[in-house]
Amino acid sequence: MALLVSACSHGDLPAPAAPEIASGYRSGLHAVRAERQMAAAANPLATAAGLEMLRQGGSAIDAAIAMQAVLTLVEPQSSGIGGGAFILYWDGTRAQAFDGRETAPQGASARQFLQPNGAPMRFADAQIGGLSVGVPGALRALELAHQQHGRLAWKTLFGPAIKLARDGFPVSPRLHALIGADRFITQSPQLARYFLTPDGQPLPVGTPLRNPELAASLEAIATEGADALYQGALAHAISAQVNAHSNPGSLSLADLSGYRAKARDPVCAPYKRWQVCGMPPPSSGGVAVLQTLGILEALGKRDGQWDIAKLQPSGLAPRADAVHLIAEAERLAYADRAQYLADPSFVQVNVKGLLSPAYLASRAEQVGERSMGRAQAGVPPGLNLALAPDRSPLRTSTSQVVAVDRFGGALSMTTSIEAAFGAHVMVGGFLLNNQLTDFSFVPDEQGKPVANRLEPGKRPRSSMAPTLVFERESGQLVAALGSPGGSQIIQYVNKALIGLLDWKLDPQAAIDMPNFGSRNLATEVEAGRVSPALLRQLQERGHKVTEIDMTSGTQMIVRDGDGWLGSADPRREGSAAGD
Structure with a gap:
């Protein structure tokens, strides 16, 4: 029996803050060329570890495991083995998705982020401590992918991170x-000892930072496999820290030992002469990116003047017409995201209907010369549950790695601990996630459940959007890319894809171009990087425009003839390197 769809609006919510602050923009970066193999990550030390594995004859997944281990040490605020990951993998013949998203403990409650009066908690009150910690999944997903596609011994992959953790x-x-910038570090004795000087100041740039506890944890994982984190002494320490915190959670040993990563089919759809593949639910990233592209393609077919490929930027300055169309398409995709997307083990997600070309063409009909302001969720063909939209806070602290190997394999992995420094709980030298705050704080409205409500064993919805692009005719891999940035990830990946595919920019220029888009709130543009003329032209079209930090961290590897071009985002400290 078909159920009616709620058409509740999101309300007039303020634009959420960027999940990680800007820390400088590196001008003058250029794409790096490689002939056979390449790795790119959010920190040069992680990139070097990935390339080292490739040089030893490793696969793209081998490189990713080494990079994730190093990122746990050198970029602890963003990702690590205490968090989760989504992996999109191409083995040369087929694409796979590996879901290492965290799960809610069995002791979790749908109402645990509500105050006694029924109002949602402040984000910080929910984030800090054990209450927000989900069962980590990154290591299990990496293990599952390695079992299928690894070429080097598991133990070998942790060598670079162990050495760096020991030596500093x-x-x-x-x-x-x-x-x-983090006001909560001083409230955690563990984090204060590690990240601050004896007089309470942030460790100065260049300070040698050693982490013998993490070295010991990684040595155990290298020797015993992922079981070292999910069973035994480390598992006991994780559960104890979560439950003994002043803001306690319910993560148990059974939750840890029972965690399973999942292999899923990617979501793929044609876009012009390409096939674009992304992460399926519980991530919303793949569906939302494909919806945006599908709406833009429908707009171009409806009116040739609205073909996004014809709206080339001037240098790196986007045209107002292009920003208008992309932002409007994203409003429609974000409205559907809030209404329908969640863990498919708990909610029937109508992916086929959401990506139906006819449905996307009907959504495109809502785009006009002036901004629609706030989009409502549509009614895709097929069964749609009666749901209320999700109003949960839109932040995530995340990292991105990409790799291609000499064997024809490629990987895009987005990995996260949620907000900056996660739950601010450190165990075994690494930080635990606060991913439970990615669930809706409000489980239901007006008698209708929210799809992304918190339930025991459930995986929270994400915006992570690791992406692979192929030529439709030949099936040849064109690009592997993705970005951190919380709910803005979808915007960042859309911009990079359109820059690469429609505007024929090289990967560095596609990343460097100012960020912009809409999360179905205001139209957002990257502060300090767009002209007053662009702002004025958008406002004349009815856009409410906000200038905010849009700290993407896109990594991209693109086929270039018989070789590859790799690029990293100048807004963070990543790099690409290859042979």
Whole structure:
């Protein structure tokens, strides 16, 4: 029996803050060329570890495991083995998705982020402590992918991170800035001892930072496999820290030992002469990116003047017409995201209907010369549950790695611990996630459940959008890309894809171009990087425009003839390197 769809609006919510602060923009970056293999990550030390594995004959997944281990050490605020990951993998013949999203403990409650009066908690009150910690999934997903596609021994992959943790690495300008911007570090004795000087100041740039506890944890994982985190002494320490916190959670040993990563089919759809593949639910990223592209393609077919490929930027300055069309398409995609997308083990997600070309063409009919302001969710063909829209806070602290190997394999992995420094709980030298705050704080409205409500064993919805692009005719891999940035990830990946595919920019220029888009709130543009003329032209079209930090961290590897071009985002400290 078909059920009616709620058409509740989101209300007039303010634009959410960026999940990680800006820490400088590096001008003058260029795409790096490689002939056979390449790795790109959010920190040069992680990139070097990935390339080292590729040089030893490793696969793209081998490189990703080494990079994730190093990122746990050098970019602890963003990702790590205490969090989750989504992996999109191409083995040369087929694409797979590996879901390492965290799960809610069995002791979790749908109403645990509500105050006694029924109002949602402040985000910080929910984030800090054990209450927000989900069962980590990144390591299990990496293990599952390695079992199928690894070429090097598991133990080998942790060598670079173990050495760096033992010997130390210099605190980077970005890590220094993020430590200084975090007001909760001083409230955690563990984090204060590790990240602050004896007089309570952020560790200066260049300070050698050693982490013998993490070295010991990684040595155990290298020797015993992922079981070292999910069973035994480390699992006991994780559960104890979560439950003993002043803001306690309910993560149990059974939750840890029972966690399973999942292999899923990617969501793929044609876009012009390409096939674009992304992460399926519980991530919303793949569906939302494909919806945006499908709406834009429908707009171009409806009116040739609205073909996004014809709206080329001037240098790196986007045209107002292009920003208008992309922002309007994103409003429609974000409205559907809030209404329908969640863990498919708990909610029937109508992916086929949401990506139906006829449905996307009907959504495109809502785009006009002036901004629609606030889009409502549509009614895709097929069964749609009666649901209320999700109003949960839109933040995530995340990292991105991409790799291609000499064997024809490629990977895009987005990995996260949610907000900056996660739950601010450190165990075994690494930080635990606060991913439970990615669920809706409000489980139901007006008698209708929210699809992304918190339930025991459920995976929270994400915006992470690791993406692979192929030529439709030949099936050849064109690009692997993705970005951190919370709910703005969808915007960042859309901009990079359109820059690469429609505007024929090289990967560095596609990343460097100012960020812009809409999360179905205001139209957002990257502060300090767009002209007053663009702002005025958007306002004349009815856009409410906000200038905000849009700290993407896109990594991209693109086929270039018989070789590859790799690029990293100048807004963070990543790099690409290859042979």
